[in-house]
Each structure stands twice: as C-alpha cells, then as structure tokens.
Amino acid sequence: MELFNKIRQTIEQSYPDLKGINIDFQPTPENQTGDFGFPCFVYAKVLKTSPVNIASKLASLSYPDIIEETKTAGPYLNFSLDRNVFATELVSEILSQKELFGSGGEGKGKRVLLEHTSINPNASPHIGRSRNGLIGDTLARLFRFEGYDVNVHYYVNDMGKQIGLLVMQAEDKKDLRFHEVLDLYVEANQRAKDDPDFEAKGFDLLMRMEHGDPEVTKAFGDMVNICLNGQLEVLGRLGLTYDTFDRESTFLHDARMDEAMEVFNKQGALFTDEHGRKVLDLQKLGYCSEEGRYIVLKRANGSTMYMYRDIAYTLEKIERGGDMNLIVLGEDHKMYFEQMETIIRSLGKTPPVAVHYSYILLKEGKMSTRQGNVVLLADFLDEAVQHARAKVEVQWPDMPEDERGEIARIIGIGAVRFAILSVRPNRNVIFDWETALSFTGDSGPYIQYSCTRIASILRKHGSEPETLKSPLTLTHDAEWGLVFRLAAVPQDISSSLKLKNPGILATTALDIARRFSVFYNECPVLSAENEKIRDSRIAICVAARQALMNLLGLLGINAPERM
RNA sequence: GCGCCAAUAGCUCAGUUGGAUAGAGCAACUGCCUUCUAAGCAGUAGGUCGCAGGUUCGAGUCCUGCUUGGCGCGCCA
Numbered sequence: 213m214e215l216f217n218k219i220r221q222t223i224e225q226s227y228p229d230l231k232g233i234n235i236d237f238q239p240t241p242e243n244q245t246g247d248f249g250f251p252c253f254v255y256a257k258v259l260k261t262s263p264v265n266i267a268s269k270l271a272s273l274s275y276p277d278i279i280e281e282t283k284t285a286g287p288y289l290n291f292s293l294d295r296n297v298f299a300t301e302l303v304s305e306i307l308s309q310k311e312l313f314g315s316g317g318e319g320k321g322k323r324v325l326l327e328h329t330s331i332n333p334n335a336s337p338h339i340g341r342s343r344n345g346l347i348g349d350t351l352a353r354l355f356r357f358e359g360y361d362v363n364v365h366y367y368v369n370d371m372g373k374q375i376g377l378l379v380m381q382a383e384d385k386k387d388l389r390f391h392e393v394l395d396l397y398v399e400a401n402q403r404a405k406d407d408p409d410f411e412a413k414g415f416d417l418l419m420r421m422e423h424g425d426p427e428v429t430k431a432f433g434d435m436v437n438i439c440l441n442g443q444l445e446v447l448g449r450l451g452l453t454y455d456t457f458d459r460e461s462t463f464l465h466d467a468r469m470d471e472a473m474e475v476f477n478k479q480g481a482l483f484t485d486e487h488g489r490k491v492l493d494l495q496k497l498g499y500c501s502e503e504g505r506y507i508v509l510k511r512a513n514g515s516t517m518y519m520y521r522d523i524a525y526t527l528e529k530i531e532r533g534g535d536m537n538l539i540v541l542g543e544d545h546k547m548y549f550e551q552m553e554t555i556i557r558s559l560g561k562t563p564p565v566a567v568h569y570s571y572i573l574l575k576e577g578k579m580s581t582r583q584g585n586v587v588l589l590a591d592f593l594d595e596a597v598q599h600a601r602a603k604v605e606v607q608w609p610d611m612p613e614d615e616r617g618e619i620a621r622i623i624g625i626g627a628v629r630f631a632i633l634s635v636r637p638n639r640n641v642i643f644d645w646e647t648a649l650s651f652t653g654d655s656g657p658y659i660q661y662s663c664t665r666i667a668s669i670l671r672k673h674g675s676e677p678e679t680l681k682s683p684l685t686l687t688h689d690a691e692w693g694l695v696f697r698l699a700a701v702p703q704d705i706s707s708s709l710k711l712k713n714p715g716i717l718a719t720t721a722l723d724i725a726r727r728f729s730v731f732y733n734e735c736p737v738l739s740a741e742n743e744k745i746r747d748s749r750i751a752i753c754v755a756a757r758q759a760l761m762n763l764l765g766l767l768g769i770n771a772p773e774r775m
Numbered sequence: 776g777c778g779c780c781a782a783u784a785g786c787u788c789a790g791u792u793g794g795a796u797a798g799a800g801c802a803a804c805u806g807c808c809u810u811c812u813a814a815g816c817a818g819u820a821g822g823u824c825g826c827a828g829g830u831u832c833g834a835g836u837c838c839u840g841c842u843u844g845g846c847g848c849g850c851c852a
Contacts, residue, residue: 234792241795251794253832263832287832288795332852372852415850460852489850503778503848511850518852543846546779570780570845578845603814623814635788638780640845646801647787651814653800654788661814669811707791719789722799733807733816753811775814 246290263287306755319360328540330367333439335394338586348540350714366454370436376414390442463524488512497558537564569637597624626769630656634718662725663771666757684748721763
C-alpha cells in the first residue's frame with residue numbers, strides 16, 4: 213500500500229539507521245485505539261534503546277494528512293486514519309480498477325508453462341485426483357490475473373501397463389462406454405495379480421505398441437480416447453480447462469534422449485544390470501540420498517520406462533521456454549521429482565518448479581479403488597448440485613426450471629471447489645459428505661450469498677455508480693471494518709501466488725463475506741438515514757462485490773444473481 | 776528400517792516474513808425474519824496450539840528429540 217510506504221519514508225527521514233528494516237504493519241486489537249500499527253522491537257535492536265522509547269519518539273513525527281492521530285501502547289505505535297478520506301480513495305480505486313482490482317500486474321510480458329492434472333487415462337477420477345487440477349487451475353488463474361501469459365499443459369499418459377491391461381480386459385467388449393471402464397480396470401488389475409501370464413502379455417503388448425504395431429497402437433489409442441474424453445468431461449464440469457495436450461507416446465523415440473543417454477554414459481551413471489536393464493545411478497549425477505539412487509530407464513526387452521519418456525517430455529517443456537515452468541504433483545511424486553531434478557540438472561538445464569499437495573482422505577480412512585471406498589468426482593458433483601437444487605426449489609418455487617438448474621450448478625460447483633481449495637496444499641484434506649455438502653458458514657455458497665445480497669440491493673436501487681461522485685461518509689464501524697479489509701486484498705492475492713497456496717484466496721474471500729454480512733445486518737443501505745450515507749453504502753457494496761467477484765474468479769467460482 | 780510432509784476447540788479448518796488477549800465454521804445452548812434474500816446476524820460455552828527440551832525481550836510460528844497420522848523407498852505411471 214502506498215500509505216505504508218509513506219509512513220516508512222517519514223520514519224527513515226528522521227532515522228536513517230532504520231532504512232531497509234521491514235515493518236510489520238498489522239491491524240490494532242479491539243481494545244486499543246487506532247486502525248493499524250506496528251511493534252518497535254526490531255527498531256530497538258538497531259537503535260540500542262527500549263522499544264517503548266522508540267514508539268513514543270516515532271509517535272511525534274509528522275505523518276501524511278490521512279493519519280489523524282498516532283498513539284503508543286507500550287512498545288507498539290498505532291495510527292488512526294481519517295476513515296472518510298481512506299475509504300474514498302480506496303473505493304474509487306476499486307471502482308476504476310474493476311476486474312483488475314487486486315492485481316499487481318507483476319507478470320506483464322512474462323510467460324508461464326504450467327502442467328497439472330495429467331491423470332492416467334483409466335477410470336472416472338475420484339476426488340483425490342481433482343485436487344491436482346483444482347490447485348493447478350487456480351494457480352493458472354492467479355498467474356493470468358497478475359498479467360502472466362499462461363499456457364496450461366496436460367500430459368496424456370497414453371501408454372503404459374495399465375492401458376495394455378485395460379485393452380486386454382476389454383477385448384470382447386463392443387462399444388465400450390466410459391462408465392464401464394472402472395469395473396474393467398479393477399478386474400484387469402486383479403487378474404494381473406493372480407495370473408502372471410496375463411501381466412506378461414500386457415508388457416508384450418506395450419512393447420509392440422512401442423515398436424509401432426498399427427493394430428496395438430489403434431487399440432491403445434481408442435482406449436485412451438474413451439478414457440480421456442470421459443475424464444475431461446468430468447473435469448470440465450469443475451471448470452478445469454487446458455491449452456495444450458501432450459501425448460506420452462510422442463516422446464517414445466526422441467533424439468534428445470539419445471543425447472541424454474550419451475551424457476549419462478559419459479558421466480559413468482548408466483549401466484546394464486544383471487537382468488539386462490538399463491539403469492541410471494543418480495549418485496553419479498549428484499543425487500545425495502541412497503534411497504531412489506537407482507532408476508531403471510529401459511526394460512531388458514528394450515521397452516522404455518515412464519521416467520525415460522518423462523525426461524524427454526520435460527526437456528520439451530524446457531525448450532518451449534518461458535519465465536516459469538511449473539508442475540503440480542501429488543506428494544507421492546516427491547522423490548520421483550527430486551530424481552527428475554537431478555537428471556535435468558545433469559543435462560545442464562533448469563528443472564521445472566513442482567507444487568506438491570497431500571492426499572484427500574476419507575473420514576473412514578484412505579480411498580482405495582480396489583476396496584471400492586472411493587468418492588468419484590462425478591458423484592460428488594452430482595450430489596452437490598442436487599443438494600443445491602433442493603434449496604433453490606424452496607427459495608424460488610416460481611423460477612423457470614432451467615434457470616434454477618443453472619443456479620444449482622453454480623452453487624454446487626462453487627461448494628466443491630471451495631471445500632478442496634480452502635485447505636493448504638501440504639495438508640491432507642479430510643473429506644466427509646456432511647461438511648462437504650454444508651452450504652452454511654465457511655463455504656463457497658456463503659460467499660456467493662454475500663454477492664447475491666449485494667446484487668439484490670443494487671437491483672432494487674436501480675443503478676450502480678461507475679465512479680464516485682462525492683466523497684464517502686462513514687458513520688458505522690461495520691462500514692469501516694469492511695472497507696479496511698478490502699485494502700489488504702492485493703497483498704493477500706500476491707501472497708497466495710508467491711506461496712502457491714490457493715487457500716489464502718479462500719480465507720480472504722470468507723473474511724470479506726463475513727464483514728459484509730455484519731455490515732448488511734447493521735447498516736441499512738436503501739433506507740439509510742440520508743442520501744449521502746445511502747450513496748456511500750451503495751459505493752461500499754459495489755466495491756465489496758468487486759473484490760469478492762475477483763477473488764471468486766481466481767478460485768474458479770461464479771456467483772449467481774439470485775440464490 | 777530410512778527419507779519427506781503434517782499435528783491448533785468434540786469435528787473440519789485459518790493463523791502469509793517470530794509480536795498486542797490464538798481465530799472461523801460445524802455440532803450444543805440463547806436471542807433476532809410486517810424492514811435491502813435467515814444459505815444470514817448477535818450472544819454463551821468450548822484451547823496445557825501432540826509430548827519434552829532449547830533459542831529469543833517475545834514461540835502456534837525457529838532448532839533438537841519423541842509420539843501419532845499421511846506419502847515414498849530399482850523392470851507401476
């Protein structure tokens with residue numbers, strides 16, 4: 213904030229020794245006077261005097277006009293703002309910046325390549341798989357919001373053992389449908405476990421695919437298309453979109469890998485083991501840990517392992533260039549990615565930056581496809597939308613069916629996205645139906661509801677201001693509580709991007725929605741005591757809605773006009 | 776066994792570089808709809824921030840050890 217910089221300048225002019233020391237501005241607690249302040253402990257260290265002494269000295273400096281009063285509370289220095297001036301400046305800023313409010317524009321002219329989701333084409337995705345896509349999608353929205361040119365990549369694992377097994381299991385099926393694949397997948401895995409011949413046949417199929425057998429290639433391709441299209445449809449319902457699809461099979465025979473294998477060889481890192489496999493000793497490439505030291509790149513039959521193709525793909529992504537190369541991966545891929553980093557560095561390149569996230573767990577324990585205790589994303593979405601529909605029907609009995617359906621869809625999707633995104637990526641999400649389908653309290657619908665209430669006020673008012681015609685007049689703490697919170701939004705968005713934590717957006721949006729609710733209950737807008745106060749409140753409503761819409765947009769959540 | 780991540784109210788989670796009395800929601804209890812949508816608001820109750828040490832003027836936040844949970848550890852992807 214400009215204001216904070218001005219305060220810093222004022223202090224540094226009188227005390228040059230304090231230059232470059234970061235001040236921790238924070239809102240003052242309820243029992244103290246003032247709007248915000250900071251502790252003087254760090255200054256005390258530099259100036260070698262007590263923080264209480266410094267606070268009182270700094271209090272007597274002359275600050276910008278917008279600061280009405282300074283007051284010390286022991287080692288803390290607090291500032292009181294001219295609330296009307298502050299609110300007028302902030303709200304008019306929001307009204308003019310509109311959908312860009314909150315953006316620092318730091319990414320202008322920069323390119324980002326972001327890979328996310330990239331699930332195996334097999335069955336309908338369960339909710340655990342969606343966390344990758346949701347985090348990735350939100351990061352993509354964040355980067356775009358900050359001005360970056362973002363290209364979202366999806367790596368289609370269109371080959372590998374699991375496709376081979378699926379192809380065999382589906383051999384005598386005609387017109388296979390996507391929803392049937394889950395059962396086939398479970399069956400195929402069970403059969404491979406029980407019958408080594410079946411599994412061996414799978415690897416054989418894989419090898420023929422690698423050697424370009426047209427029949428096998430077609431069978432793989434057909435199966436992958438059924439799965440991929442089915443998965444993308446479900447992911448699309450959640451609002452996930454991709455710019456570029458890269459197919460693993462196109463990295464089978466890659467000139468870059470011939471070069472890479474030569475580099476590994478020269479560094480003495482590549483050897484053939486007693487089974488005839490091509491193995492990479494990562495320790496020779498600078499990998500420190502003993503676990504994960506060896507990695508098989510090629511099977512004895514000459515077919516390649518996943519890592520082999522992924523190295524080629526990663527090199528491809530690096531060659532495409534950009535100022536940032538990101539990938540969202542589950543915590544199960546942490547070691548794998550460390551290995552990848554070592555390999556890419558040994559080839560003289562900079563590896564992508566990985567964003568890891570933890571698993572979604574069920575209250576009863578882990579999800580397991582085999583044991584059948586999975587929550588499919590499609591089911592979760594159906595359930596959430598259904599739940600929302602029931603509420604909309606009660607609320608709007610006379611509304612046309614398709615409009616109600618659309619509102620229910622927006623609310624259901626919003627609830628799902630919010631529930632998963634609001635948890636810090638490095639923590640497990642504990643999923644239970646009751647909490648996930650709760651549309652009260654800390655939830656997506658609660659935020660949407662605030663937007664709806666604002667929309668309703670503005671609808672009844674008949675118009676909404678494009679710009680401020682006159683300065684705001686605040687008469688109530690609830691107005692100020694809301695307005696002052698809006699001022700921190702740009703900082704919150706920037707933190708969310710820097711820490712690659714979408715949860716900060718969720719917390720910010722909730723906080724604003726809560727403050728709006730307080731304001732809504734305590735400050736009548738349309739029936740305010742006079743026109744001046746009414747216009748101020750209208751402006752605050754417009755600004756609050758803008759901030760909420762921008763935050764929801766980053767979270768990939770829409771807000772209906774009514775709900 | 777080894778490595779990485781986590782542990783905050785009965786439950787689900789915030790707590791962004793260490794700072795003022797640790798915050799929400801759900802569940803429980805009490806109020807508030809002839810007044811802009813009650814998917815809401817106000818209030819009560821609920822905490823040795825896993826345990827034990829340490830660093831610091833100050834620790835939920837940093838360090839060490841332990842406990843519990845998640846994830847991983849060579850022909851799966």
